[in-house]
Amino acid sequence: MFDAATTALLRAVLDEVCESVSHREIGALTNVASKILEAATRGEVSLDELRQAGRDALSRAPTVWR
Structure with missing residues (x-):
């Protein structure tokens, strides 16, 4: 899975x-959340x-x- 720093980034982006x-x-x-995780899994991990x-x-x- 993801390391702690990446997991924190994913959570922060979701919240934002x-x-x-x-x-x-x-x-x-x-x-x-699912789409953010999919992006991260593809290597898209920049903010x-x-x-x-x-x-x-x-x-x-x-x-x-909405």
């Missing part, structure tokens, strides 16, 4: 990208790459999630 998403919107949060992956996932989420 989803700051305006209600914690009750589990589907949206899960979708964004900007992870943010973009999360923002892309959030922007493509069904409107009920």
Whole structure:
């Protein structure tokens, strides 16, 4: 899996990208987290790459999630 520093970065990006998403919107949060993890697994581990992956996932989420 990922080392502690990368895991902390992933969590920070998820929190930042989803700051305006209600914690009750589990589907949206899960979708964004999944896309961030997929990006990291592909080697996209810079802050900007992870943010973009999360923002892309959030922007493509069904409107009920936003």
